[in-house]
Amino acid sequence: MAKTVKILEVKGLRTSFFTDEGEVKAVDGVDFSLERGKTIGIVGESGSGKSITSLSILRLIEESTGRIVGGEIMFKGENLLQKSKKQMMAIRGNNISMIFQEPMTSLNPTLTCGEQIAESIRIHQKANRKEAWVKAVDMLRHVGIPSPEKRAKQYPFELSGGMRQRVMIAIALACNPELLIADEPTTALDVTIQAQILELIKKLQEEMGTSLMIITHDLGVVAEMCDKVAVMYCGKVVEYADVKTIFTNPKHPYTVGLLNSVPKHDQDYEGDLAVIPGAVPSPFNLPQGCRFAPRCPHARGICREELPELLDSADGDQVRCWIYSEKWEKQEEEVR
Amino acid sequence: MNMFVFILRRLFQTIPVMIGVTLAVFLMMHLIPGDAAKIMAGENANPDQIEQMRENLGLNDPLHIQYLRFVTNAVQGDLGNSIRTSRPVTEEIFSSRFAITVQLALIGTAAAVLLGLVAGIISATRKYSAADVGIMLVALLGLSLPNFWLGIMLIYLFSVNLGWLPVAGWGTWEHMILPAITLGTGGAAIIARMTRSSMLEVLNQDFIRTAYAKGVSDKVVIYKHALRNALIPVVTVVGLQFGGLLGGAVITETVFAINGLGRLIIDSIRAHDFPMVQGTILVCAVLFVLVNFLVDITYRLINKRIDLN
């Protein structure tokens, strides 16, 4: 069996914020990997650490109050956490690019769209001002913006949200990156525009052979775009599997809960949508054992005492739940 | 394209301000106690001579006629003659004093902007560090020091004790240093605080993260992406500072014995030289309005997002 090349391998990643109230372990043991040219989806409720995971990969956390406190981020076999600041700068926007959720605020209001695309080209490629501009206009055309010459000279406020997200995509793909990270790229957009933007990302990904890491709330997007899925809960990956497995044979009770909360086409979902009961625990008051225990319908004694390990299954999938360990059968079943 | 319309509209808006300014200056001179005709006619004038002078000056005409005459003359560059020197007021103002005061205000503003920006940027980029705390303390001090006291202390230290700089006067660059610092300190403090808070706000915004994600260096993020946006509110403050410095110049010129407009106003008030006081104040007011006009245009230029309404 030919060993497939892993473009990205995140191992035991931990990122914390040190606030006045104490340490917030926003990312606390995240493991997943991505093969070249493939797409991984990161899903999970709000606050589960999806954005912080993606910002950690580009080491953009260091520009804020957070710190990466452990783990490895292997990109093409090299640990990004051991790169110097300068080396990281050369990687950002060049080998790894990122698109953010908020197209309205993610562009600099005082620079034209063309300038913002050209800047990336000038940083990473030997291009003079004029060449970079020509390329920037090309990129705008590439992402489907009509009359790109004119649009390039406009400021972000002159563009609609969908157009701005296209500009963001143009910036991200300007230097033909090997990995594109898209953090909820369509959440802030109208439904019709959402579909167009996803379509565009998919099309460009196929054209350019880019590997894609997409963060989303929307399991429909996952089904549409992804090969692999990592499900996150309270800063941890609780299940990592093939997209097919996730939808047909989910292992982790949390994944099952997420799937049940999605309206299905063949189901009359007027009001009888199953929502996972309970709420995400506060980062300052996490349960001692499995973090999902207070909300889990299957929880037993061990769940509340010990944190489950990440268990590998034969097909390379991973799940963090006691049910799949040998210890489980020794546990008393609880009456609920 | 829109810029032209904006400038025209803004120019139009200065008209009522100008009318207000001239009216205020005119009324001030007519309402304060003291009889201009009496003073101009001289110490030993008899009532007839005073009456003659009053007639000559047009002081017997109704107020609105006098005002119209004042404005018509002023527009043509005639602000009357000085009582003290008998020379035309405009000549007294524009021969050298105007240039000196504008120079002083410009240098003061430059000092304020330079010191304020550098301090503000250092503070913002090293939030809560010793440098930040130190700068903000000094800024607080700079805000609360009165100009005359600071000026005198600076003269005492650098001119009298150390002998590095001249005590007073105007002409060489050495003369300009202490007045510029005296005049610029308050502004520098305001600009430093403004720059710091504005920078901190901008540095937290999403597009800064986008810039970092593109591989932009710290320096470029700060000076290109952040500063550009942070300067928008600062420009207004700088403009207002410059206007305020014209007022501060009165005190600074007095402390450093500089023959500018400020001293001219003081000396003219002492001598009851009505036309001179009136003319100088009017020129200062017009200058202030003009500066604000330019500030608005600059503000608009760097922030193309501002709507015309």
Ligand SMILES: Nc1ncnc2c1ncn2[C@@H]1O[C@H](COP(=O)(O)OP(=O)(O)OP(=O)(O)O)[C@@H](O)[C@H]1O
């Ligand atoms: N600057 C910060 N200081 C302190 N805590 C933070 C900071 N940024 C994020 N966190 C914490 O990190 C956790 C994970 O945040 P993150 O933004 O990664 O969530 P997410 O999964 O992307 O959620 P969403 O779906 O809402 O975007 C949250 O609990 C949040 O409280």
Ligand code: SF4
């Ligand atoms: S470990 Fe226990 S509580 Fe956690 S998900 Fe599995 S069964 Fe539920």
Ligand SMILES: [Mg+2]
């Ligand atoms: Mg997020």
